[in-house]
Amino acid sequence: MKRKSILKKAMVSVLAFSMALSPMTAFAAPPNSYHDALEGTGSSDTNETDVNNDLGDFDIIDKDAKGSLTIHKYDLTSAQEDGLVFNWSDTDHDSDGTDSTLTTADGKQINITSTGQENAEAAEALKEYTIKGVEFTYLRVGDVKTFSDVNEDGVNGDIELIYGVDTDLMKILSLEPYNAESNGEDFVAATQIDGTNYYTSQQINDALKAALEVGTYDGSYATDEGEGTGTSNDEGERLDGKEGITVKDALEDYITTSTSVHAAGTAMPETDADGLTGATDLDLGLYLIVETKVPENVTDTTNPWFVQIPMTDIDGQEWFYDISCYPKNQTGHPTLDKKVRNAYGTPGLNYDSTGPATYTDGEYVNTGDVYSADSEIVTNGDTLSGDDYAAWLSDDDKMGDYEYCTTVTASEGDILDYILVTKLPNITSKATYLTTYELLDTLSDGLRYNNDVKIAIYNSEEYANVNDTTHAIDVWTMQSGQDYNFTCEESKGKTDGSTTIDITLTEKGLEKINKNYYDGQHYLVAYYTATVESDATTVLGDEGNPNDVTLVWERTSDEYYNTLEDRSIVYTYGIDLTKTFSDENTKEQDFKAVQFVLYNETEDYYVQAKQSDVDGLYYVTGKATAKEDATVFSPSAEGKMVINGLEADNYKMTEIATAKGYSILQNQIDILINPSMREITPSSVHYMTVADDHDIEHPSDDQELILSDGTTLVAKEEGTTDKENMVIGELTPASATVDGVQADMCVYGAQHLGSEAINATKNSAVAAASENADVIISVMNSKAFLLPQTGGAGLYLLTIVGVAAVVIGVYSVSHKYKKKAC
Numbered sequence: 064m065k066r067k068s069i070l071k072k073a074m075v076s077v078l079a080f081s082m083a084l085s086p087m088t089a090f091a092a093p094p095n096s097y098h099d100a101l102e103g104t105g106s107s108d109t110n111e112t113d114v115n116n117d118l119g120d121f122d123i124i125d126k127d128a129k130g131s132l133t134i135h136k137y138d139l140t141s142a143q144e145d146g147l148v149f150n151w152s153d154t155d156h157d158s159d160g161t162d163s164t165l166t167t168a169d170g171k172q173i174n175i176t177s178t179g180q181e182n183a184e185a186a187e188a189l190k191e192y193t194i195k196g197v198e199f200t201y202l203r204v205g206d207v208k209t210f211s212d213v214n215e216d217g218v219n220g221d222i223e224l225i226y227g228v229d230t231d232l233m234k235i236l237s238l239e240p241y242n243a244e245s246n247g248e249d250f251v252a253a254t255q256i257d258g259t260n261y262y263t264s265q266q267i268n269d270a271l272k273a274a275l276e277v278g279t280y281d282g283s284y285a286t287d288e289g290e291g292t293g294t295s296n297d298e299g300e301r302l303d304g305k306e307g308i309t310v311k312d313a314l315e316d317y318i319t320t321s322t323s324v325h326a327a328g329t330a331m332p333e334t335d336a337d338g339l340t341g342a343t344d345l346d347l348g349l350y351l352i353v354e355t356k357v358p359e360n361v362t363d364t365t366n367p368w369f370v371q372i373p374m375t376d377i378d379g380q381e382w383f384y385d386i387s388c389y390p391k392n393q394t395g396h397p398t399l400d401k402k403v404r405n406a407y408g409t410p411g412l413n414y415d416s417t418g419p420a421t422y423t424d425g426e427y428v429n430t431g432d433v434y435s436a437d438s439e440i441v442t443n444g445d446t447l448s449g450d451d452y453a454a455w456l457s458d459d460d461k462m463g464d465y466e467y468c469t470t471v472t473a474s475e476g477d478i479l480d481y482i483l484v485t486k487l488p489n490i491t492s493k494a495t496y497l498t499t500y501e502l503l504d505t506l507s508d509g510l511r512y513n514n515d516v517k518i519a520i521y522n523s524e525e526y527a528n529v530n531d532t533t534h535a536i537d538v539w540t541m542q543s544g545q546d547y548n549f550t551c552e553e554s555k556g557k558t559d560g561s562t563t564i565d566i567t568l569t570e571k572g573l574e575k576i577n578k579n580y581y582d583g584q585h586y587l588v589a590y591y592t593a594t595v596e597s598d599a600t601t602v603l604g605d606e607g608n609p610n611d612v613t614l615v616w617e618r619t620s621d622e623y624y625n626t627l628e629d630r631s632i633v634y635t636y637g638i639d640l641t642k643t644f645s646d647e648n649t650k651e652q653d654f655k656a657v658q659f660v661l662y663n664e665t666e667d668y669y670v671q672a673k674q675s676d677v678d679g680l681y682y683v684t685g686k687a688t689a690k691e692d693a694t695v696f697s698p699s700a701e702g703k704m705v706i707n708g709l710e711a712d713n714y715k716m717t718e719i720a721t722a723k724g725y726s727i728l729q730n731q732i733d734i735l736i737n738p739s740m741r742e743i744t745p746s747s748v749h750y751m752t753v754a755d756d757h758d759i760e761h762p763s764d765d766q767e768l769i770l771s772d773g774t775t776l777v778a779k780e781e782g783t784t785d786k787e788n789m790v791i792g793e794l795t796p797a798s799a800t801v802d803g804v805q806a807d808m809c810v811y812g813a814q815h816l817g818s819e820a821i822n823a824t825k826n827s828a829v830a831a832a833s834e835n836a837d838v839i840i841s842v843m844n845s846k847a848f849l850l851p852q853t854g855g856a857g858l859y860l861l862t863i864v865g866v867a868a869v870v871i872g873v874y875s876v877s878h879k880y881k882k883k884a885c
Contacts, residue, residue: 124347130372130384132352133181133341134199136334138192138360139391147188149175165189179374181387193338194392196620198356200318202328203348204232207371208261210254225253225261226349229324235313236270238262267369274310275366311492314367318353330355333620347372347384354390354494358623359616360748362489362583365390395583396748398486399614399627400528401504402467405710406480406592467529470607470632472738474670475597475708476684479510479633482530483566483589483612490581497576499617499624501567502589507608508560508826509601510633516541516551516566516591520580527586536585539572548572560600560825564591595635595708597673597682599820603707603811604836605739605796606829607632628789629745636709636736636797638716639814639837642702644725645845651700653722657844659696659704660719662731665712669693672706680816683708695719703815705837711738711797718842725844734838735800742792797835811836 139149146168152161165173165188173184205227228238240260241252250270252260262270318328331340333356349371354364373384473479483502490496506512519535521527526534539548549572552565566589568576576587595601595608602608614627642657661670668686672694675682679699683706687693698704716732799806812821812831821830 124373124382125384126347128347128373128384129343130345130347130386131341131343132201132331132345132350132370132372133339133385133387134331134334134352135186135189135387135389136194136197136338136340137189137389137391138194138394140394142189142192145192152176175389177389178376179370179386179388180376180383182389185389190337193334193336194358194361194394195334195336195338196356196358196623197334197338197340197354197361197392198330198332198620199340199352200328200330200355201342201345201350201352202318202326203346204228204325204351204369205259205261205349207347207349208256210261223253223263225263226267227256227259227261228252228267229259231317231322231324232351233260235310235317236267236274238266238270264369264371271367271369311364311367311494314351314353315355315493318351318367319355328353345372352388354392356619356621357392357494358620359618359625360394360396361392361618362395362495363393363491364494365392393489395489396625397488397614397616397627398484398747399612399629399745400484401481401610401612401629401631401745402469402484402528403471403479403481403610403631403633404467405471405473406478469630469743470634470739470741472634472636472711473595474683474686474710475595475601475635476671476682476686477595477710478513479593479595481591481593481610481631483614484527485587485589485614485627486524487576487580487583487585487587488616489583490577493577494619496619497568497573497616498619499567499615500573500576500587501565501615502612503615504564504566504589504610504612506562506564506593506610507602507633508562508824509596509598509608510562510593510610511596512553512562512564513592513594514553516564516589518549518566518572519588519590521586521588522580522584524586527588530588530590536580537575548575558825559829595633597684597708598675599707599817599830600824600826601635601708602826602830602833602836603635603637604808604833605634605794606811606833607634607739625748625786627746627748630743630789630791632739632741632743634711634739634797635707636711636738636799636808636835637705637707637811637814637837638709638734638840639809639816640698640704640706640840640842641815642698642704643841643843644722645843648722649702650722653725654698654700654702656720656722657698657718658720660690660693660717661696661706662690662693662715662717663710663712664715670706670709670714672696672708675817675820677816677820679704680820681706699816705814705816707814707817707837709736711736716840718844721844724847726847727844728842732840732842733800733802734806734840736838737798739797739835740795742790744790744792746789747787799835799838801838801840807839808835809837809839810834 143149148166150164150166152163162174162176165175165185167173167188171188173182173188175182175185208225208227209222210225211222228236232238233240237250238260239249239251241255245251247253247263247266250262250266252262253266254261317325319330321327328351329342331342334340349369351367351369353367357364368388368390370386370388372386373382374386375382467480467482471479481504483504485502488497518539519527519530519532520537520539521535523534532538541547541549541551547569549566549568551567553562554565555562580587609630609632611628611630615624616626617624638661640659642654644653662668663670663686666686668688669690669692670683671685671687671692672681672683674680677699679697679701681694681696681704696704696706712735714734714736716734718728718732721727797808799808810831811833812818812827814821814837821827824830
């Protein structure tokens with residue numbers, strides 16, 4: 064009797080171990096029979112030992128018990144950046160295998176083999192890297208049964224655990240239905256019970272692993288890629304090195320959608336600030352867990368996994384019902400860089416420009432895209448190659464204006480070419496899809512958007528940074544009737560007069576990004592042109608005309624946004640000239656008789672300008688290659704002349720006329736304007752590290768993000784990233800020389816002319832503080848030397864001189880002939 068009891072206990076112990084870990088071989092139960100593996104003992108059953116759930120006794124499972132799942136979520140990318148080392152082992156569940164370990168920055172080694180039980184030591188080491196805002200969804204996918212099969216000898220059978228799988232999940236995992244000839248082989252079901260196919264844990268694990276590694280799911284999740292990106296073959300396999308993405312998508316859809324053969328899963332609460340979430344009161348059985356939503360910083364979700372409730376500890380000694388899981392995430396972020404240059408094709412500019420925008424009757428008429436016929440530099444025309452970009456910019460004069468930079472100097476009337484370059488983040492499954500990708504670009508009051516924004520997609524940083532659209536994978540435009548990939552809304556009316564361009568990807572645009580340009584190696588470039596206004600709204604001097612852009616992005620967890628910011632600045636200047644006469648003449652008509660033309664020696668053009676309503680005040684409008692097309696400037700009736708809107712260059716001012724009785728200047732006036740300079744570093748989001756004290760993303764208590772247009776966006780704080788704010792470097796102020804001598808420059812609001820117009824602008828406070836705006840010049844004309852009047856005393860002198868000359872001439876001729884006669 065005692066011997067029989069010992070054998071009985073031994074057999075049950077072996078069976079329990081097989082249920083928890085992997086199929087085991089034992090002596091046969093009745094052939095081709097099965098029963099519920101989790102039927103165990105109930106509360107009314109007698110417990111034969113003092114240790115409940117002891118695998119050595121028949122009360123191996125409490126069938127009335129409920130289980131729970133607890134998930135601990137950590138940012139392994141940030142931890143690794145901070146010096147923690149993870150050593151993952153494929154044999155950590157083998158009796159003679161190697162454990163997976165974590166080595167902390169101070170050299171301490173911690174066992175992190177997944178056992179289903181809480182690992183307090185690992186939790187302590189990783190507590191600085193928790194991720195908030197991740198959603199997991201769980202679904203009880205099948206029953207667990209004990210199955211006894213007849214071996215080939217017809218006598219002994221295999222006793223093993225089998226798990227029911229519905230047909231939807233079978234398709235995703237490439238599991239094959241039961242057939243009597245090959246049951247249990249490869250991915251063929253071991254048996255079929257009441258129409259449901261059952262598989263061993265080994266089969267399910269192998270099928271999941273193979274699907275995730277190879278991506279053989281052949282449904283609608285295989286993507287059709289564009290140039291330069293990965294593609295899918297006929298079997299749905301990704302050819303870009305990304306493993307199992309399509310299967311992840313399929314499992315995410317499976318668990319979040321109900322069908323005729325399975326229910327939808329239940330979403331756990333989002334992970335909290337400690338990276339924790341979970342579910343309780345769970346029925347016993349086999350569960351699938353899938354990561355279904357993530358905050359904006361998560362790029363790579365954890366592979367879906369199965370868990371059985373209850374399970375045994377890794378030593379096979381005891382059942383437990385409360386399961387702890389430690390899935391890992393990879394994180395990453397986009398980048399943002401805003402740059403500007405003078406658009407090649409500004410009206411009237413030389414270098415073979417054929418820019419179609421023309422200045423007519425005080426207004427710009429845009430007759431088409433802006434581009435150059437010969438430069439091979441791409442602008443909004445999208446027709447030219449950038450292959451010779453570096454060679455074309457070898458001329459320093461052109462380099463300063465036509466290379467994309469953070470700051471640029473420009474003349475009023477110039478067309479500026481803006482690019483917003485953002486490197487797209489990694490996207491590895493539907494859970495990591497971008498749901499918001501928006502660029503809010505705010506232009507100062509003195510800049511007018513030309514309603515011509517486009518978006519180009521690149522797989523080359525080099526081409527993206529020069530916006531060479533001949534090498535773009537795709538170019539998106541906004542044409543009437545088009546199924547837009549993005550929208551662009553322009554708004555004005557803020558207190559400072561700025562204009563906001565809201566460039567937002569539509570669902571169609573986001574779908575293209577998520578399915579085609581997901582690998583973290585693609586660049587989105589939004590580009591457009593703007594015109595520098597020829598009026599008082601353009602701020603001259605060191606304050607410049609800043610343009611701030613904000614990138615806002617979100618993935619699938621609601622309200623987990625983040626932002627990046629950058630700025631570019633456009634600088635322009637002026638000349639404030641005072642005209643005087645040496646005899647202190649103040650006659651209005653004499654001041655008005657003075658005339659100048661202004662020539663840009665740096666870029667070889669004559670300045671064109673319009674006169675404002677204020678006498679003597681001009682705003683630059685364009686450029687001319689011929690002198691006869693140059694604007695003739697004249698002072699006001701008080702001798703004041705202001706030319707606003709000059710780019711920082713070397714100029715020659717020529718006085719071509721002056722008042723009657725005065726001498727014009729003998730030489731041209733040489734004017735050199737050196738531009739203001741600032742280094743601007745865009746904001747960046749990077750991996751969270753202890754060294755950076757885990758700065759939070761949104762420092763205000765209410766988690767408000769202040770966008771470039773001044774609005775706020777309320778966002779949740781997941782606390783997993785550090786953010787470096789945009790840095791505006793020290794100003795190198797503008798300076799000027801006149802004829803090689805250092806010249807004073809005045810504040811924009813202190814010009815001799817136009818202060819009323821400046822004060823009337825919405826940006827008057829900035830204008831009043833903008834130093835080094837206008838070069839101060841004083842030009843004096845002297846009285847000419849006087850000649851005698853006709854009919855006056857000078858007539859007698861001329862007569863006497865003339866008679867004397869005749870007498871002398873006669874004498875000389877007579878004397879000459881006399882000599883010859885001798």
